[in-house]
Amino acid sequence: MxxxxxxxxxxxxxxxxxxxxxxxxxxxxxxxxxxxxxPSQYLNIGISEQNMAGVAAGMTTEGKIPVIYSxxxxxxxxxxxxxxxxxxxxxxxxxxxxxxxxxxxGPYAHTHHGLEDIGILRxxxxxxxxxxxxxxxxxxxxxxxxxxxxxVYLRLGKAGEPNIHKNKPxxxxxxxxxxxxxxxxxxxxxxxxxxxxxxxxxxxKDKGVSVRLVSMHTIKPIDVDLIIDSVKKTRxxxxxxEHSIIGGLGSAVAEVIAESGIRTKFKRIGVPDxxxxxxxLQEYMRKANGLGVEQIINTILTTLNS
Amino acid sequence: MEEELKKTASKxxxxxxxxxxxxxxxxxxxxxxxxxxxxxxxxxxxxxxxxDPYNAKRDRLVFSKAHDAxxxxxxxxxxxxxxxxxxxxYEVDGGFLPxxxxxxxxxxxxxxxxxxxxxxxxxxxxxxVGKKDRKSFxxxxxxxxxxxxxxxxxxxxxxxxxxxxxxxxxxxxxxxLQGFGYIKDILDLEPLKDKWSAFGxxxxxxxxxxxxxxxxxxxxxxxxxxKPSVIIAHTIKGxxxxxxxVNQISSQYKPPSEEEAMKVIKNLxxx
Numbered sequence: 001m002x003x004x005x006x007x008x009x010x011x012x013x014x015x016x017x018x019x020x021x022x023x024x025x026x027x028x029x030x031x032x033x034x035x036x037x038x039p040s041q042y043l044n045i046g047i048s049e050q051n052m053a054g055v056a057a058g059m060t061t062e063g064k065i066p067v068i069y070s071x072x073x074x075x076x077x078x079x080x081x082x083x084x085x086x087x088x089x090x091x092x093x094x095x096x097x098x099x100x101x102x103x104x105x106g107p108y109a110h111t112h113h114g115l116e117d118i119g120i121l122r123x124x125x126x127x128x129x130x131x132x133x134x135x136x137x138x139x140x141x142x143x144x145x146x147x148x149x150x151x152v153y154l155r156l157g158k159a160g161e162p163n164i165h166k167n168k169p170x171x172x173x174x175x176x177x178x179x180x181x182x183x184x185x186x187x188x189x190x191x192x193x194x195x196x197x198x199x200x201x202x203x204x205k206d207k208g209v210s211v212r213l214v215s216m217h218t219i220k221p222i223d224v225d226l227i228i229d230s231v232k233k234t235r236x237x238x239x240x241x242e243h244s245i246i247g248g249l250g251s252a253v254a255e256v257i258a259e260s261g262i263r264t265k266f267k268r269i270g271v272p273d274x275x276x277x278x279x280x281l282q283e284y285m286r287k288a289n290g291l292g293v294e295q296i297i298n299t300i301l302t303t304l305n306s
Numbered sequence: 307m308e309e310e311l312k313k314t315a316s317k318x319x320x321x322x323x324x325x326x327x328x329x330x331x332x333x334x335x336x337x338x339x340x341x342x343x344x345x346x347x348x349x350x351x352x353x354x355x356x357x358d359p360y361n362a363k364r365d366r367l368v369f370s371k372a373h374d375a376x377x378x379x380x381x382x383x384x385x386x387x388x389x390x391x392x393x394x395x396y397e398v399d400g401g402f403l404p405x406x407x408x409x410x411x412x413x414x415x416x417x418x419x420x421x422x423x424x425x426x427x428x429x430x431x432x433x434x435v436g437k438k439d440r441k442s443f444x445x446x447x448x449x450x451x452x453x454x455x456x457x458x459x460x461x462x463x464x465x466x467x468x469x470x471x472x473x474x475x476x477x478x479x480x481x482x483l484q485g486f487g488y489i490k491d492i493l494d495l496e497p498l499k500d501k502w503s504a505f506g507x508x509x510x511x512x513x514x515x516x517x518x519x520x521x522x523x524x525x526x527x528x529x530x531x532x533k534p535s536v537i538i539a540h541t542i543k544g545x546x547x548x549x550x551x552v553n554q555i556s557s558q559y560k561p562p563s564e565e566e567a568m569k570v571i572k573n574l575x576x577x
Contacts, residue, residue: 040438046468051427051461058368058431061417062439066431081421082458086428090409090418 001157001192002030002099004135008142009067010034013041018063019146022056024049024070026099049074053082053094060092065146071105072098072114076121076153087151088124095145097154101131101192102242102271103285104158110275114155118219119247121153128173129220131155131249133194134164137217140171148173157192164198164215176223182210185304186230189240190216190249193291197240200296207297209304219252227256236265236304240296242286245270267303269296307350311517314384315345316574319546321380321393323574327567329397331405335544335557337377339481339514340448343539344381346520347446347477356386359413365443366432368417370425371450371479375407378415387414423456425449426476430466433474433534444527447476452484455493460505467506472528476507476536479514481543483555499538507536514539546574 010033013019021034022043035042045052049070056066069075075098076083087094098117105112121129128148132141138156145152169177176188180201189197194215201211212234214226230237237257239250250268257266271289278288286292290299318341326334347367348354355361369378376396383393392412395401404411406420419425429447436443453459466474480498482489489495499509508529512519520539527535544557548566551557562570 043434045465046461048461048465050423050458051430051465054424054427054458054462055431055434055465057417058428058433059435060431061428062432062435062441064435082424082427085418085421086424 001132001135001138001161002159004138005097005142005154005156006030006034008139010038012143012146013038016065017041018065020059020064020066022052022066022068024052024074026070049079050082053079054086056094057082057086057090057092060094065093065095067095067097069097069099071100071112072117072155073112076117080120083121084124088126091126091150093149093151095152095154097156099156099158101155101157103282104192106282106285107279109279115244115271116247117155118243118249119251122220122247122252126151127220128152128218129155130173130217131191131219132217133189133191133215134161136163136165136168137171137215140168141217144171144173155191161192162195164194171217174218174221174223176226177215177217178212179215180211180213182212182234184210184234185236185238185300186212186214186234187238187240188214188216188249188253190219191241191243193240193242196286196291196293196296199293200240200300203293203297204300207301216249219249222252222256224256227253228260228262231257231260231262231264236267238300238303239268239270241270242291243270244273246273265303267299269299308518311345311349312577314349315341315517316577318345318377318380318384320571320574321383322376323547323562323567323570325376325380325393325396326561327564328394330561331376331397332559332561333373333376333405334547334561335483335551336371336374336450336479336481338545338547338557339541339543340371340374340377340479341545342515342517342520343448343477343479344377346517346524348381348385350521351524352446353443354385356414359387363443366416366429366445368419368425368429368432368445368447369407369415370419370429370447370453372406372419372425374450375403375405378407379403379412382412382414388412422450422453423458426459426462429474429476430462430471433466433471434469436473437471443473445474447474449476449478451478451480451482451489451495454478454495454498455484463502463505463507466534470532471534472530472532474534475524475527476534478536478538479541480538481541483543483553483558485555485558487555502536506533508533509536509538511538511540514541515545546570
């Protein structure tokens with residue numbers, strides 16, 4: 001995902017000299033080409049994320065389009081108040097990029113896990129939140145983020161995620177993408193767990209459950225119409241995300257369903273509200289949190305049959 | 307000129323006292339301590355266009371100690387950026403002027419601030435672009451001494467020194483009092499001059515109530531080519547306000563009573 005992001009940004013920045021890539025001392029083996037070919041549009045600001053967000057705000061008032069970059073917690077939490085006051089309150093055209101969604105940095109422990117970013121950022125007015133689900137979506141989301149005028153948060157996984165889409169889909173901020181139609185249940189996947197949602201839907205088909213699979217790449221503004229449509233068309237709704245069960249995609253979808261007045265079965269599947277005690281690679285961490293393929297299938301079937 | 311600007315400063319102080327009285331607002335002492343700084347900047351030092359407030363050629367002012375916005379509003383008004391009527395809307399229901407100055411709330415207000423330690427990074431961002439794009443404007447940032455407690459301020463100081471932002475000028479309103487006591491007792495900043503200097507800035511100590519001195523120094527920026535400049539402006543919190551609050555933390559919290567306000571205004575009129 002990182003590569004798809006930086007390659008797209010590189011292409012955009014080459015044409016649009018207003019674009020500035022500002023990183024907080026990260027990007028080894030990712031940003032070198034950008035650095036070398038577009039040195040006047042690149043700034044390693046040092047390990048100072050609060051300053052990074054403030055400087056970006058100041059750059060924007062002078063006509064630049066800064067893209068600020070760090071690992072999810074440092075890009076969004078260390079400087080949350082700068083994002084709130086300097087960027088969102090002033091509605092400035094800054095793009096905030098967090099790399100390492102969920103357990104991408106699994107063995108590094110909780111300081112480096114990206115599990116609360118969507119929850120906190122969703123409370124900020126003016127901010128668009130994009131969580132693309134595969135490298136193809138990352139490229140499209142990067143383009144949309146840069147052409148949107150106003151603050152955007154772009155949540156990225158790390159490296160090596162497979163493409164889920166076979167062809168380039170139509171990508172519009174605020175509009176989920178239906179990857180597969182189905183009549184029994186709807187699974188909304190987002191960010192780096194879209195892949196898992198797809199694996200789950202394939203296996204559920206073998207078990208005779210027909211799944212409507214949706215990539216919810218925009219968490220804010222959430223696609224209300226698509227959620228309501230899914231509630232009407234399928235018997236149960238599931239959200240799948242590598243983010244705290246509190247505040248993320250699941251919460252956003254729950255809010256829409258609860259206010260719709262329509263009765264349906266619904267279950268949030270995400271990281272339970274606790275700090276995981278074990279450490280390990282991404283897949284190990286997923287399983288430690290009920291996010292393995294079989295675990296999710298069990299959760300879905302149990303909910304469906306309850 | 308200076309005599310005239312002293313009169314302007316008195317007018318600004320009167321407006322501050324009246325705004326404070328009307329809204330029963332706090333943060334009067336820090337507004338009174340930065341009057342001469344702002345008057346010097348807006349009336350003599352900075353290139354400003356009151357009729358065209360966001361003219362690309364203007365010098366930028368980031369008012370980081372935004373809790374003292376009364377002073378900024380009064381000076382902008384006095385300089386002709388907007389009508390006096392707007393001042394009546396300070397911190398009152400439906401008024402235009404928030405307690406903490408907010409981007410474009412009135413013509414000439416460049417950025418939103420209020421949480422301390424946010425202004426200097428934004429000013430540094432503007433200065434970075436200005437320098438990079440070879441623009442001639444300067445960026446001035448007015449900081450409180452209290453916000454030199456904030457780590458983000460020092461991140462920006464480090465950044466600006468490293469990038470040699472000599473189009474950036476910080477002015478610290480060093481009135482020696484922070485929220486709940488004297489700075490030396492709460493979190494001592496001394497030696498403040500040495501700290502800025504060690505971070506690559508060229509520093510001047512100035513009497514922050516002496517307009518002639520302020521103008522003399524502010525007209526010489528950058529003090530050194532290739533270095534950001536900072537003026538440590540030694541000031542008195544509550545200066546020329548209600549006597550019992552001068553240099554007291556109460557000046558941060560207590561609005562004047564009607565009687566006190568009238569007395570202060572009478573004294574200012576005599577100046």
